[in-house]
Amino acid sequence: MSDLHSAPIVSGIGYVVDDVAGTPPRAFEDFTGEVSFHVSRGEHQHDVVGVGELSEGGATVHEKMGDAGGKDVRTWRVTSADGTFSAEHVLL
Numbered sequence: 280m281s282d283l284h285s286a287p288i289v290s291g292i293g294y295v296v297d298d299v300a301g302t303p304p305r306a307f308e309d310f311t312g313e314v315s316f317h318v319s320r321g322e323h324q325h326d327v328v329g330v331g332e333l334s335e336g337g338a339t340v341h342e343k344m345g346d347a348g349g350k351d352v353r354t355w356r357v358t359s360a361d362g363t364f365s366a367e368h369v370l371l
Contacts, residue, residue: 286323288353288368294318294325296357296364304364310338310357318366327355327366340366 288294299309299316310316310331318325329352331340338357343349355366 288325290368290370292320293358293365293367294320294323296366304359307333307338307357307359310340314340316340316366329355331357 295318296304297317297319298304299314304310304316311333312331313329314331315326315328318327327340327342328345329340329342331338334356336358340355340357342352342355344352353368354371356369357364357366359365
């Protein structure tokens with residue numbers, strides 16, 4: 280896993296999902312099971328590795344430290360509007 284991050288992650292702010300495992304996201308199912316994806320907001324970038332599941336209106340991904348079996352880091356809510364996927368750090 281890459282530890283790419285250029286700034287602290289802010290809760291409640293949407294980040295564009297640039298790719299899921301190197302390819303553009305096509306469906307919420309892309310975020311299920313063990314998953315890795317890249318998000319950005321302006322110049323800020325972050326790689327997310329974790330375990331995801333479908334949830335109402337999107338997907339929920341539990342970001343892990345190190346790999347998909349590591350310690351929980353944060354939770355992301357993935358949604359889509361107009362064909363663009365976005366991820367937001369949420370507090371559960």
